[in-house]
Amino acid sequence: MMRKLGVVYRDGRANRVCGGDVRVVGICGLRGVGKTTLAKVVYNKMRSLFQECSFLEDMKAEEVKSLQERLIATLQKRRREPLDSCSAGIKNMENSFSDMKVLIVLDDVRDDQQIKRLVGKLTWFGPGSRIIVTTDNEKVLNGYDEAVEIYDVQPMEPHHALQLFRRYAFLGEAPQDYEYDSLSIDIVKAIGGLPMAIIHQASNLSKKRNDKGTWRYTSDHLKNRLPEDISPCFMDSYESLHSHLQRMFLDIACFFIDKDERIPPYMWKACDHYSPLGMDSLRKLHWLEKGENNELRMHNLIRDFGRDIIKRKVNHKRCRFWNHSDALEILDNPKGSESVEGIGLTVEEGHVDSFKCEGFREMPNLRYLRLDRANIQGETKNLPPNLRWLDWRDCRSIPELHDTHLKNLVILDLSRSLVPQDPKIWSRIMEVWPTFTF
Incomplete structure (x- = not known):
């Protein structure tokens, strides 16, 4: 961290600031991972190297104009005075600190407007100044023309x-x-x-x-269950997401962890739920990580937060099912299950579970269906027509697929399942689905 700030640090002490440039470092990571604690430690070790310092904590609870008043008063060591507007605050910042070497910490930044109106231009501050921003959303740092150093705080070992x-x-x-x-x-x-x-x-x-x-x-x-104090920490970030991105996040949390990230977009595009920058936005929130082989990774608490959003509704009002017992309950009594969009189940080794295609007929909005290691019975014409992704891997038996109405299907996975080898059947399947992904 000290290296990114350009500070010489030896024997537990910050000795000097290197260079005359004004530098911004973003401390980023999940809510509750320790960003504010780290910022306080760094601030207290460095503050003696600067003419004036300010640590603006708990910024979400205060209007930007009020934050400007507080920052100006702290750096000028004067009594706080009211500003007429944010524009007046910006003008004051531009004219007051260009010759002053300052250390500023903006803690828990949620909005790039906070940055633009408090520390928007590096020319506002004197040579050697340092600005530290803690945030769980790296996108708020995009407003700077200059490069911003990022320090990622990871969960504890x-x-x-x-x-x-x-x-x-x-x-x-x-x-x-x-x-x-x-x-x-x-x-x-x-x-x-x-x-x-x-x-x-x-x-x-x-x-x-x-x-x-x-x-x-x-x-x-x-x-x-998610720890009770965790859900409120993430909910405001979730609610700020576009509805397309919310659906992508919930799909990943419920179904696609460890899945190749290049595959789900086929379904999302077919459903008009895809956001080209969606994956990047979730990564900048630290809600999504990329594995070594393109697999989707997610911290367990973020996964549980997403699933908890779904589980708050009673079974017949829920839209996604990944738990075996919950899914069986809805399949045994499918009436009123119009809200179901996805079911993802894997039968345990040694168990024999059978599912009938007719059991999904009452789910017109079902777009994702995974039943791995199961026995699939019935006629595929009873599957809901809006299915985009059908995943029947390692199945002991499946019905024939050539006589089907699933024109919207874009992904079909029958890996290691007992399927007919007759080339005539597969040529008829390709006539029905000429463009989907196997």
Whole structure:
């Protein structure tokens, strides 16, 4: 971090700022990953190297004009005075600090307008000035003409996360009781390395150190549910997304983790839900990661947040199903299931589950259907006509597909399934679907 800021740092001390350029560094990462904590540590170590400093915290709760007033007053060491407008604030910034070496931290920036009206031009500040921006959305940094250094804060490694948990739950000591230690490991694993959530859970459980029942309940609860304090942290970012991007995000969270990222866009384009910059936007939110082989990766808490949005509705009002028991409930009683858009199931090894095509007839909006390692029965003409993606891999039996009405299908995956080898059947299939992806 100090290297990106151009600061000489030795023996735990910041010694000097190198160069006369004005530099911006964005501290980016998931909500709750520790961006603000890092910014405070860096700010306190560096502040003695600058003429004036300002740390604007909790910016989302304040209007930009008010933030301008606060920043100007702090840097000028004067009493805060009201501004007539944001334009007046910008003019004041342009004329007041061009000869002053300043350190400014803008914490939790949500909107690029905050940056443009507070630190929009590097020429507003004197040589050697440094600006640090913490944000969970890198797109807010696109407004600068100059290159912005990015420092990505990653979730904690498991052993560091466990140390943090122990610090707050057991005052830093490893628990003497083996079960408490085992439960601690399970809880930290479920949380997934986010310091904010780790501290919250550990602090609550520290008051219940003699109540194993509460610890067991917490461990089991976190395996299946999002921590209660996490959802509000992500909801405002989700609600700010375009509806197309929301649907892409929910599809990935429910169905496409570890899937090749080049494949789902075929379906999204066919459904008019595709945003060409969608993947990039989700990555800039740190909600999506790209694996070494183009596979889609997502932090467990982000995945659970997306799935929790779906699970808030009663079964017959839900639009996506990935859980076996929930899906079977809707298939056993499909009446009123018009809202269902996607079902993705994989039958466990050693189990024999059968699904009838007729069971999906009451789902006119179904566009994604994955039933891997299943027995598929019935006639494909009963499948809903809006299907775009049909995935029947490793199936023990499937019905013939040549007599079908699925004109909108763009992806068909029958890998390792027992399918007829008659070339005449496949030539008829290609007549029905001349352009889709196998």
